[in-house]
Amino acid sequence: MHYTLLQFLILLFVAFMLILLAQKVKISYPIFLVLAGLGISYIPGIPEMSIDPEVIFLIFLPPLLYEAAWYTSWNDFWKWRRPISLLAFGLVIITSLAVAFITSSMIPGFTLAMGFLVGGIVSPPDAIAATSVLKNITVPKRITTILEGESLVNDASSLIVLRFALAAVITGQFSLSQATTDFFLSTIMGIVIGLAVAHVLYLIHRFLPTTASIDSALTLISPYFMYLAAEQFHYSGVMAVVSGGLFLSYRSHEIFTDGQSRLQAINVWSTLTIILNAFVFILIGLELPIVMAGLEGYSLWEAISYGLIISAVVIVLRIAWIYPVTFIPRWLSKKVREREAHPGWKIPFVIGWAGMRGVVSLAAALSLPITTAANINFPHRNLIIFITFVVILVTLVFQGLTLPYIIKAIKVDEIDPIVPEEQQESTIKLRLLKISLMALEEKYSNEIQGVGLISGLKEELENSLSNASRRLESMECQEIENAEMEAYNDILKDIYKLQRQELHKIRKEKVFSDEVIRKQEMQIDLSDTKIPTGKRIIPVKVKNLKINQ
Known part of the structure; x- marks a missing residue:
């Protein structure tokens, strides 16, 4: 047991090193992870690891979906809801149908229900793969917004398709009308x-005296509560996590009233996401030898050819789908033409080519049960997992590595009227300064009598230095430290609270980018964490300290 644990920790460490290498060479780290999973399968002596398929969904999907929902801009999501819906629902259904009919006619022994099973697994693209590829490339904001929004919703829609297809395979019964009704009801x-x-x-975060650590812990268990509550009543746990995550993200300014809670939660979730992604690809590396050894009468080359054909189908189908859903609404609706700038052919092509599959598809494949309700081996389970891995490998490596070169070659330019980020930041800062000064003048006029606006950089630096000197002197005087410092800290806390409220108003105006607003929110949080809390330390006078002004 100790030796196996050590081996697994070493593999996890290697995965982290590969992620660092990917960041160094500016390549999407899921590409390195899928190659690492393939490489692990060829290492001799690697221990076999068996995880109950029923808990794969529970372990991996809720936190990954919740994290994606948390960082999704609701304003941007709602603005581009039409293309996102057509990709997240329409393309998922079309892809599932196409894969179902092709696999059932191509693979001996494959039923239509099993084809839908494969289609549901390989239909959702991975936002992490796409955004990590586009991170170091300048692309129109429309592209990243649609890709992130699509990935958030299509994970839910594809997994619902998977759920009904899985039930059909296990029970041997399938009704299209009943499945359609159950689909909408479950959603x-x-x-x-x-x-x-x-x-x-939200009520717990908002009204109970939580700490930063408890807030972070609550965010970790929140997706599991949502998922399990929905699954308990046989509804979509995936949609529960997505909707609940979007709601709490939109209300984050109210539930995280101090900077420490928000900053700690961000760090915790960033770490967890990296670990979960690395864990899944290590898991497929450990299972691939078992999967390839149990292909149930299919040769390795046959399985690879099936995977390559399905990969080609999902790539071509996505590009073929993206153009009609982009231009037909523009031809039919004058409002769409007036509201949205003409995308040309370049933006749809980039969105179409950015359909890399990733960790959600892999976790879905690994979650297939080992046996059916009749206690017999699940048909073609190893083949389905292997095909899924081939599709992920092809789309991540082939499309992921070529996407940056395609974007540079066709020179995709911004077409939507977007205020430059620097201008947005300056405008938001100005509004925050104004709201802070108004609060000082209206609520703390007695405390700031005699203080004027700083008119120049020299005067600003002199006043800042003078203020730092007075603060140090007050800390050395125990008699006045309590009154002055506590009042000073209380005023700062109140100002930061008002600034967060103003940021929420700015977000509701739907004028500024959510990324810029989050940057300003983080700046407030960082300043907030500098305010001392807890038990006061008795100050000690610092001798021979001179400050030249």
Whole structure:
């Protein structure tokens, strides 16, 4: 047991080193992870690891979906809801249908239900792969918004397709009309349950005296509560996590009232996401030898050819789908033409080529049960997992590595009227300064009598230095430290609270980018964490300290 644990920790460490290498060479780290998973499968003596497929979804999907929902801009999501919906629902269904019919006619022994199973697994692209590829490239904001929004919703829609296809394979019964009704019922009720759980968690964050550590811990268990609550009533746990995550993200300015909670939660989730992604690809590396050894009568080359054909299908189908759903609404609706700038052919092509599959597809494949309800081996389980891995490998490596070169070659330019980021930051800072000064003048006029606006850089530096000197002197005087310092800190806390409220108003105006607003929010959080809390330390006078002014 100790030796196996050591081996696994070494593999996890290697995965982290590969992520660092990917960042160094500016390549999407999921590409390195999928290659690492392939490489692990060829290492002799690697221990076999068996995880109950039923807990794969529970371990990996809720936190990954919640993290994606948390960082999704609701304003941007709602602005581009039409193309996102057509990709996240329309393309998922079309892809599932195409893969179902092709696999059932191409692979001996494959039923239509099993084809839908494969289609549901390989249909959702991975936002992490796409955004990490585009991170170091200047692309129109529309592209990243649509890709992130699509990935958030299509994970839910594809996994619902997977759920019904899995039930059909296990029970041997399938009704299209019943499945359609159950699909919408499962989706809607999943959203309702997710929002209900999110409201309870919101009240806990908002009105109970939580700490930064408790806030972070609550965010970690929140997606599991949402997922399990929906699954308990046989509705979509995935939609519950997505809807609940979007709600709490939109209300984050109210539930994280101090900077320490927000900053700690961001760091915790960044670490968890990296670990989960690395873990899944290590897991496929450990299972690949078993999968390849149990291909159930299919040769390795046959399995590879099936995977390559399905890869070609999902790539071509996505590009073929993206152009009609982009231009047909423009031809039919004058409002769309007036509201959205003409995308040309370049933006749809980049969105179409950025359909890399990733960790959600892999986790879905690994979650397939080992046996059916009749206690017999699940048909073609190893083949399905192997095909999924081939599709992920092809789309991540081939499309992921070529996407930056395609973008540079066709020179995709920004077409939407977007205020430059520097101008947005300056405008937001100005509004925050104004709200802070108004609060000081209206609420603390007695405390700031005699203080005027700083008119120049020299005067600003002199005043800052003078203020630092007075603060140091007050800390050395125990008699006045309590009154002055506590009042000073209370005023700062109140100002930061007002600034967060103003940022929320700015977000609701839907004028500024959510990324810029989050940067300003982080600056406030960082300043907030500098305010001392807890038990006061008795100050000690510092001798022979001279400050030249």
